[in-house]
Amino acid sequence: MSRIVRILMMAAAWVCFAVGCIGIVVPVLPTTPLVLLATLLFAKSSPRCHRWICSSKVYRTYVVPFRQAGGMPLSVKVRVLAVSWGVMAVSALLVQKPTVWVILTGCALFMLYLVGFRIPTVDVAPVAPARVAEEAE
Numbered sequence: 001m002s003r004i005v006r007i008l009m010m011a012a013a014w015v016c017f018a019v020g021c022i023g024i025v026v027p028v029l030p031t032t033p034l035v036l037l038a039t040l041l042f043a044k045s046s047p048r049c050h051r052w053i054c055s056s057k058v059y060r061t062y063v064v065p066f067r068q069a070g071g072m073p074l075s076v077k078v079r080v081l082a083v084s085w086g087v088m089a090v091s092a093l094l095v096q097k098p099t100v101w102v103i104l105t106g107c108a109l110f111m112l113y114l115v116g117f118r119i120p121t122v123d124v125a126p127v128a129p130a131r132v133a134e135e136a137e
Helices: 003-022 031-045 047-055 057-069 074-095 098-118 129-136
Strands: none
Touching: 003 031, 003 047, 003 057, 031 047, 031 057, 047 057, 074 098
8 A cells, every 4th residue: 555545544534533533522423433434544554543543432432332232222322313403403493594404404314314224223231341441452
């Protein structure tokens, strides 16, 4: 792999990781998919950064349980949709522009499709912290 491609992949990985971290507090941004993408890009561009991201708290909190269970529990799905739709509803009420309403409606429907239908619903017990640390390695 050429040096330029590696640098571009590393830069994209850092952007994905940063936006994924922002997604922890901003409901519309997806944390887990962005951290997964960052992990993939780091794996291809920098073994050292890949080891680092797999040991990070964000990875252990959001990605490892998802990978172990193969989906999300129904309670988490409901919470994600409720918070996201609540923030979008407040935004729509504050902005009062039809264009924004159309965009937010599109985002809400996409989130419903993604969380409700594309991501499998699983019944899973909380992951033990020691097991999470082992899984990341």
